[in-house]
Amino acid sequence: xxxxxxxxxxxxxxxxxxxxxxxxxxxxxxxxxxxxxxxxxxxxxxxxxxxxxxxxxxxxxxxxxxxxxxxxxxxxxxxxxxxxxxxxxxxxxxxxxxxxxxxxxxxxxxxxxxxxxxxxxxxxxxxxxxxxxxxxxxxxxxxxxxxxxxxxxxxxxxxxxxxxxxxxxxxxxxxxxxxxxxxx
Numbered sequence: 001x002x003x004x005x006x007x008x009x010x011x012x013x014x015x016x017x018x019x020x021x022x023x024x025x026x027x028x029x030x031x032x033x034x035x036x037x038x039x040x041x042x043x044x045x046x047x048x049x050x051x052x053x054x055x056x057x058x059x060x061x062x063x064x065x066x067x068x069x070x071x072x073x074x075x076x077x078x079x080x081x082x083x084x085x086x087x088x089x090x091x092x093x094x095x096x097x098x099x100x101x102x103x104x105x106x107x108x109x110x111x112x113x114x115x116x117x118x119x120x121x122x123x124x125x126x127x128x129x130x131x132x133x134x135x136x137x138x139x140x141x142x143x144x145x146x147x148x149x150x151x152x153x154x155x156x157x158x159x160x161x162x163x164x165x166x167x168x169x170x171x172x173x174x175x176x177x178x179x180x181x182x183x184x
Contacts, residue, residue: 036054045134081104083117112176127166
């Protein structure tokens with residue numbers, strides 16, 4: 001997928017220098033440490049279950065057959081956020097997933113990852129995102145609001161949203177520009 005090998009160094013007003021890039025297999029220990037640092041609530045919001053181990057999940061993130069893209073954000077050599085994009089049964093639809101360390105949530109990292117993934121997805125011909133979200137996952141709801149989601153299905157304990165990213169190009173570019181990221 002385009003954007004493979006993406007590398008950018010950005011300056012966050014509170015967090016300082018952050019490195020945004022696609023991971024390599026050598027990053028497996030970093031990603032495993034990242035996953036182990038997440039609270040139970042954050043893990044449940046992202047995976048809809050508790051994690052018993054991280055190996056299988058990290059393998060999927062780093063290049064499972066359905067993985068289109070994985071982007072990590074590093075701070076001081078540690079992963080602090082991760083975004084993944086997965087294939088769906090529709091060729092123009094992908095499923096995004098974002099995880100940010102608990103103490104760094106609300107600082108724009110999740111929004112940055114979603115917009116980077118949207119930018120890269122559009123280059124690949126993907127026009128829509130579909131995401132399963134727990135109704136109480138307020139951070140993800142705030143991020144998705146930027147892409148004007150439509151509720152597709154309410155399963156009670158899980159909601160399915162669709163975002164037409166091809167109609168949000170100006171919002172995507174605006175957010176990437178605000179981070180000084182030019183056409184990754």
